Amino acid sequence: MEPAEAEFLAEKELVTIVPNFSLDRIHLIGGDLGPFNPGLPVEVPVWLAINLKQRQKCRLIPPEWMDVAKLEEIREQERKEDTFTPMPSPYYMELTKLLLNYASDNIPKADEIRTLVKDTWDTRVAKLRLSADSFVRQQEAHAKLDNLTLMEINTTGTFLTQALDHMYKLRTNLQPGESSHSQDF
């Protein structure tokens, strides 16, 4: 899966906006949205929020977790634990990117949030690499990774599975008499 696809899925997440126009409920295949009352917060999917924001038709209210104090706590937690900690949103990275790109004026301390989320992301991806590494090294048959988000899986998923395939091929082609340590080279 491409990152763009993950982002596409993330756009279905709901965020709260404060519209500055008035519109009846709109009926879409995915469900009804609205009604839009000027000044009244309403939940809409991210794609619509961004669209409205770009047309300056709304003000975005950042999700509850998009807050410096909360993200700092999450980052510390992530650094402290060896395993993956649960994220506030399954699309935290995508949402941060999207919302900060299009509506940074409505999000207080946007830069700090960007850094914090990036830090968390880096920590998690590092953990993921590390666990993939140990997985391959120890020649485990299976592993369980909890609390991974779709985007994170996508960063290593294709590569790791292909790599494992290759290794499998290489291993099966080995002569049974040969010692395994020669592979280390």
Added chain:
Amino acid sequence: MRYGHTEGHTDVCFDGTGSCIVTCGSDGDVRIWENLDDDDPKSINVGEKAYSFALKNGRLITAVSNNTVQIHTFPEGAPDGILTRFTTNANHVIFNSDGTKIAAGSSDFMVKVVEVADSSKQKTFRGHDAPVLSLSFDPRDVYLASASCDGSVRVWKIADRTCTTSWPLLQKCNDVINAKSICRLGWQPGSGKLLAVPVDKVVKLYRRETWDRKLDLSDPFITQPLNVVAWSPCGQYLAAGSVGGNIVVWNVETQECIERMKHEKNYTVCGLAWHPKHRQIAYTDTEGNLGLLENIGDGKKPNDKVASTVTKDYNDLFDGDDDDYLNGDMVEPQSSPKAGADEDDGDDDDLRPTSGHPRRAVIDDDDNSLDIGMIKANLNLEKEDGDDDQTSGFPALPLSSTQQPFYDGPMPTPKQKPFQSGSTPVHLMHRFMVWNSVGIIRCYNDEQDNAIDIEFHDTSVHHATHLPNSLNHTMADLSTEAVLLACESTEELASKLQCIHFSSWDANKEWTVDMPKDEDIEAVCLGQGWAACATSALLVRVFTVGGVQKEIFSLPGPVVSMAGHGEQLIVIYHRGTGFDGDQCLGVQLMELGKKKKQILHGDPLSLTKKSYLVWVGFSAEGTPCYVDSEGTVRMLNRGFGNTWIPVCNTREHCKGKSDHYWVVGIHENPQQLRCIPCKGARFPPTLPRPAVAILSFKLPYCQVATEKGQMEEQYWRSIVFHNHVDYLSKNGYEFDENTKNQAVKEQQELLMKLFALSCKLEREFRCVELADLMTQNVVNLAIKYASRSRKLNLAQQLSEMAVEKASELATAPEDEEEEEDFREHLNAGSAREWSRPPVRNVQQDQEMEDADETDGCEEAEETPEVPKQRPNPFSKGVTSAEATTPKSVVIASSSQGRVNPFKVTSNKKDPVVPTANVLDTMSKYSKKTSLSGSRAANKQNHLVIKPLTPKPKSKQASAASFFQTRTPNSSEKTAEEREEKAGNEPHEAKVAAQENTENRRPKTGFQMWLEENRANILTDNPDLNEAEIIKEGMSRFRMLSSEERMAWTEKAKGGALNDLTDDKKRKRSAADEDEAKKNQEQNSEDSNLSKKPKPLDQSTNVRLSAFAFKQS
């Protein structure tokens, strides 16, 4: 007995009026208890440790661990300076009787007397050789008694700081902690004739001046040393508390012990205080507990009498009425009227001391001559002496010192200041000047900038604006037409009203009006096409939005706030002075439209106790609402004589005690209270930008946890929140019909549920009461329900009621606009009989059965299939669902503008068409209400955002258009309609009941012909449905000669005017003509009466069958 403080020394007293108990403890807090059960006392932290405190005239003096004696205001608890310092902590502080001086005794062996008003005037008394334990001021301010750890009790003469006498009474010790007793001694109040000193297990009473021991008070009950003594305010009783936890009260005159009390845990009593009026003693112990001893001396006759006279004496003080007991006492008659007078001119120095003392002296004893003499002497002494401290002290607080003892009734509340709804306090640098449903006006007032920001929720109204605030505007209002700003006058400039009329079509968008000199604007508001301001001259000035001065009227009191909406103006003002924290507000509501009228004529405004007004305005639909500081939202109930009904308590939604909701708007449909949650504050800051939250309404009905209570609440809420529909329609505003129908449906549905619930609980009387609230159709359903659940008695009752209702309806036809008619179609024979008046039932029976056998069998068997067989394309029967589908869609799109193309299921039957019968589609409501309710809501909402425009003609027009969009759906119908138009029959446009409209319309010639010949057509082609019958009828009608057709048309025109008797005569002709005439007659009745009652038994039966069908 309850926990008061952490363990350690405590002290207690009552405040001047006895309204609360005040304690201090070693936790350094002074607590104010409303009563003993007060779980949330007000705490004032005065230091790390409080040793002693005294309270008088709103001043709280505390001796705390940092060796100071400090003042706090009472009851606010604001620090008010330090009176004096010692080298170690003070052990006891006391006030003198008039509160001008305090005395403090410290562990550094010193006693100081300090003027409260001027702490530089201090007198130090040296002489004790150990820490001072306790002090007591002579009520006449001549002497001061002190007890010390050196074992001595001394009496000092205050004026010359000399020790008058000294008794070695106590055990010696080196520190207060080691002292056996803290020896709280006391002078007798009033005359100060006796000084009581607790010494071991007895209380020794010493005479004034002679300083010899008068007597000892003791009791076998006391087993341990006494710690404290306290005189009752009347000076007749003496209470003493011991180290072992005993409290004993004596009548000093008789030396009789009238009360004994044992502390439940035997803790050392270290504080005792008498209630200033009642027979109550508050006490505290060294473990920090607080207790109250009530009804002292009860059950003992002589004491009882005395005690009651004591209270009488106090009453006498206020009304100046003397009773026999007092007449013997010459002091009182003089002093009490004087006391009354004293209240008025509190500066009167001569009177003041009299009023202070004799109040107690009166009750003192019968030894008047001496007493009066003493007092007089004392008076003169004070006057002559002119103890400079004292005289200078008097003017400082004459009022408080005199008012305190005399007036302890309700206190006037400061009047709340005028405010703009939706604004935050003026003193803030960044504040909201207004936040309403249109937009937000913010004001920035800091060093660099003084500006106003105007922002609209809906940017299509106007773009955001930034204005310099050079005039220093403090008040603002915002509407979709204009911005209104106002400032108070300054020294040079008059108070100004500035209006930015941005919707003006000319180039001048602004106008300004100066108020006359010395007239300040205090509140402003905008309506539709007008602006108003209330000024300090108690005037309300109305302007047009373009700046023309219009009406002007006087207010009965200073304005508090005002608000406008459409043509309505609501003004809240001070009607009078409120007492004890309450505000006394009045409200005027008027309409400034074409016909100007006042709706509320200065009625009192109901507020929660001890609260003030924080918001006033209108709901988006135009119903006046207001919010008080306790968070109660009240709304005008126009359906119940313009009363105010509490619709929400925002405090119930708050999490924390100090959280509040700041109301910004109220919507009735959908029911929304829009407000901003404020954590720990009453109003929100401008940054970060607050987000609006929505609260739901809840009427304070009882037992809303139960199903019954819940439904009752819902029912009445629905009624209250749809009052605006009636109001709007009465005032010719445009509004959504569907809302009303939806509301009626909802209400009737709730009633039916309540009915069913009561039925289940065997509450038949209640059932009848509920049925009384129902519309007639629903009553029929209720009858059915009752008979099905085998409550025949109930069913009987209900049908009687239904008959009654029917006759009521007949007599008052104009009242029942929303009463739905069952007849679905003009020509639908199947439903015809609904419209027959009950008196004709007998006559009808025969031919009704002839006419439609299907209904006959429906009646007989109640077969569920019957509705299906109805040959009526427009009936709501199941078979016609397909037929109605296209029509309903068309109507929906024409009236609503938008529809959900993805929603298939619930559109089968259009919810938008005003259904003929509220409940015969009940089973489908659950689906529909959600959809149509919200849609209607949207519609309404939409309407809300745009200002309401009066469109008196719109009803007619919309009805017509409604009608026309319908016609193309069936060609037969169109033809018929054309016929109607050809006949020039005026449409009776009634939006509320469109089907009715159709029915009531005088018939055309074709219709009359068709009615007469329907039976023929039916006999020829028995399996035709209604549409086909009409088609067939059309062709046959065309085959008639033109003369015949003309005749029919003439007949139709004449038919409407035919009187009833004529009809009756003609009715007895041939069988099939008979029916036609019935219809004709019916129609003439329709046009004459416009409404008619329905036959019950038949309708019931049909409904019953429909019900049975739905059940299956």
